[in-house]
Amino acid sequence: MSSSPAPTASTAPADSSERLGLVMRAVSLRHGDAAETVQALDDVDLTVRPGELAAIVGPSGAGKSSLLAVAGGLARPDQGTVTVAGQDMTVPSRRTRTALRRQHVGFVFQSGNLLPALTAVDQLRLPLRLGPRSTRSGRDPLELLADVGMTDKADRRPHQLSGGERQRVGIARALVTEPSVLLVDEPTAALDRARSHDIVRLLAHEARQRSVAVVMVTHDHDVLEYCDTVYEMVDGKLAASS
Numbered sequence: 001m002s003s004s005p006a007p008t009a010s011t012a013p014a015d016s017s018e019r020l021g022l023v024m025r026a027v028s029l030r031h032g033d034a035a036e037t038v039q040a041l042d043d044v045d046l047t048v049r050p051g052e053l054a055a056i057v058g059p060s061g062a063g064k065s066s067l068l069a070v071a072g073g074l075a076r077p078d079q080g081t082v083t084v085a086g087q088d089m090t091v092p093s094r095r096t097r098t099a100l101r102r103q104h105v106g107f108v109f110q111s112g113n114l115l116p117a118l119t120a121v122d123q124l125r126l127p128l129r130l131g132p133r134s135t136r137s138g139r140d141p142l143e144l145l146a147d148v149g150m151t152d153k154a155d156r157r158p159h160q161l162s163g164g165e166r167q168r169v170g171i172a173r174a175l176v177t178e179p180s181v182l183l184v185d186e187p188t189a190a191l192d193r194a195r196s197h198d199i200v201r202l203l204a205h206e207a208r209q210r211s212v213a214v215v216m217v218t219h220d221h222d223v224l225e226y227c228d229t230v231y232e233m234v235d236g237k238l239a240a241s242s
């Protein structure tokens, strides 16, 4: 783990480089109803700058998935502010949030979440077609597959790929629209130790190379050495890990 940039779970005003990444301030989210309420996020502050790979660790039920959902505009917080590339991800309109998400956010899931019928290169072409006009030029899918070491498997479907290869395609797919923020949920859950290291090294490399702010939820303490910052989440509260 490198020592810079320093963890920034603070309420200081965002500078211009912060604004290009992810900024969450005093964010709270409750699930449930009046009878039973869970405080999934409790006054969370988080800044992830472009080029930074931030890891979030913590026990099951701590609120990690809730944090990713709010950061990507999938859920609206009860309180607080969330910006991605300076855009407000908490606006009431679901349609606006979807458009912002497609333009500025990429998601990587546990096991790639690829569409079974599509070849690797078509997995990357699809978000370019679905995205807003500004993302349609995006990155060249074949070039991006080359960057993640998948050139020779561009025409394979997911069932013809290993777990690590599927995850590489999932990462390339998330990057093809040139997002400002990448939200990554347990990318190594289905991988052995060597593949896990490869994948997180790749994420760190891509974050720096493309100036993307990456938030990775993980249970895998083995891969934290590749992360710039590590946060711990417990009972909805986020703290910089010592």
Ligand SMILES: Nc1ncnc2c1ncn2[C@@H]1O[C@H](COP(=O)(O)OP(=O)(O)OP(=O)(O)O)[C@@H](O)[C@H]1O
Binding pocket: 031, 032, 038, 039, 040, 058, 059, 060, 061, 062, 063, 064, 065, 066, 067
């Ligand atoms: N839709 C929901 N309705 C009610 N409670 C929910 C809902 N989604 C999550 N919760 C609760 O909110 C809390 C935080 O859940 P969350 O999924 O964010 O945790 P997590 O840290 O991602 O857990 P895990 O590591 O097991 O995936 C938990 O107590 C969970 O039971």
